[in-house]
């Protein structure tokens with residue numbers, strides 16, 4: 001089971017217009033067993049895990065380090081508990097200010113608790129495209145996507161289904177060919193549909209080409225070419241309210257029936 005705890009992109013949002021799909025930024029979680037779990041990204045969606053104290057060991061795979069994907073990390077309570085083990089995985093890049101990203105995230109004055117005050121047993125794991133990881137009942141394959149400053153996509157393989165989570169991704173480069181190959185035959189593609197195709201193309205203002213995100217139209221092209229059974233639209237634009245996302249879902253399903261608009265709390 002894969003829990004989508006945060007499905008908003010760029011910025012968290014709240015209010016009456018965002019009740020149906022939710023406003024937390026990217027975070028996914030899949031349990032390995034009752035004591036350990038795998039988390040993808042640390043957006044504000046990670047907060048909902050603070051109320052579950054049963055897990056003792058966490059594997060946190062970060063897709064990239066843009067704020068919306070890490071802003072929840074400092075308020076993740078497991079970091080302050082000496083009984084917890086936390087393994088962090090992130091892409092090995094020359095632009096990293098430190099190989100221990102927590103030294104940056106918890107560095108005053110950005111956050112009042114410094115890295116050396118964290119109580120959990122923490123390991124940092126720098127990973128490269130092509131790396132594979134094996135947990136009981138879950139395999140993870142990592143591969144580079146297309147996004148400013150880079151992004152790691154994760155294919156999550158269960159005995160009964162496979163899910164490709166692209167996180168933030170912009171189409172239109174040769175990486176698209178690789179994505180089709182990487183996604184081929186998956187049951188689910190969780191894809192960055194930040195922009196309505198008209199907004200992406202700049203029909204009502206500035207073009208969003210080159211901003212690092214994509215559209216449901218492109219997601220549909222990918223699932224068709226890669227023979228993926230289901231498309232999950234995510235990384236919702238903070239400007240798009242429930243009605244807008246409802247409409248986008250309806251338009252997408254006209255072209256690909258097995259399209260789902262992700263919401264905070266969705267389970268795959």
Ligand SMILES: [Zn+2]
Pocket residue numbers: 009010066068069168235
């Ligand atoms: Zn993002």
Ligand SMILES: [Zn+2]
Pocket residue numbers: 064066147168212
């Ligand atoms: Zn990003």
